[in-house]
Amino acid sequence: MLNTPATMLTEIELFSKAIRQQPKQKSTRRYHEFICENIVGVIENTFPLFSGTQSADDLNQLANEFIYYHSATEPEFHQIATEFVQFIQNKVELMPRLLKLIEYEWVTFNAEIAMIRTNETHSSWEEISAQPNAFTLSCNAVMQLIEVPFLVEEDAVNFLSKDEDSVVYGVYRTKENIVVSQKLRDIDVAIIQLISQTPKITLAKAEQHIHTHLAEFNFMYWVHSFTQNQLITIQFLGDKHD
Template sequence: MLNTPATMLTEIELFSKAIRQQPKQKSTRRYHEFICENIVGVIENTFPLFSETQSADDLNQLANEFIYYHGATEPEFHQIATEFVQFSQKRAEITPPLLKLIEYEWVTFNVEIAMERMDKVHPSWEEIAVQPDVFTLSCNSVMQLIEVPFLVEEDTVNFLSKDEDFVVYGVYRTKENIVVSQKLRNIDVAIIQLISQTPKTTLAKAEQHIHTHLAGFDFMHWVHSFTQNQLITIQFLGDKHD
């Protein structure tokens, strides 16, 4: 492979620097505006809830600051969303609640594009209920938990009034490739974490463990509900886990 001439590298560096600095020269300014428009497009499409909190001028300013200040760690175009999160985490002007919203939407985006696919074959609940000792529990393979200071209802965000208030969402994708964001209770989070930490535990052993700590809790009903919404997966003991 031939080495890039030093003069060309210098020219590329100068051209890139000029684009970052909102150039006045017409030809260079066109490149800057094109890149800025693309950055705004990525923000609006990947972070729509956050974008709703910003004016068009605010988004343009964010894009310009991103281009000028952010030294990308992975400058490929498809990495812009991740790079924008990293940029936002260092920008003092973005408040903690808005930063959490950006991170929440980034989690949603990553769940959507994750390569893993859900198994479409599941045992019937009748089989599971009869032989809980031959089935294992695992979490949805792309599920992520995130703690946030707001409630998400359809396409709106309602920020909680107190700084110490927060809720936990389980964000995952179904076998129909639909991204779901489910608000979870403390007990839900505790059981999900238990399942994540012991992925090969059988349904019978998990039920016994839960009953030791919460005698009145209907664990089987919980499992039935969470397998129906596909946050939890049940597999035959001999099957391979992802």
């Protein structure tokens, strides 16, 4: 393999530096504008709720600052989105609630592109409820919990009135490749954390644990509901886990 000539490397470095600095030279400026437009496109498509809070000038300014200050090493579409989040977290002074909005949208985007297959339950609920010791519980393979200071309703975001107010969403992808963002109660979060922190816990053991703390809670109804919406998966003990 031939080595790249030193003169070419120098020229590329100078050209890249010129593009980052919003050049005045017409030919170089076109490259800068093209890259900036692409970055804005990534922001608008990956973070639509956040973009809705910003003017076109604000988005262009963020894109210009990202190009100038942040050295992205893997400029694929999804990698730019990830590095933009890192740039915002480390370089930009942004209202905490807007930062949380960007992080939330990154979580939903990550759930969409994650190269993980979600498990399917083939047994009937009658079989599962009749043999709770024979089935294990696990969370959806791409599920992430995120605490945020706002409510998401369809394509709108409503920020909560008090700084200390927050809600938790479980973000995951179904076997139909639909990304779901489900608002959770405290009890939902507690059970999901129990399942996440106890690999291969059986349905019977989980029910026993919950009844120790909440005797009146209908755990089996909860499991049935959360397997129906695919946030929780059930697997027969004899099946192989991926």
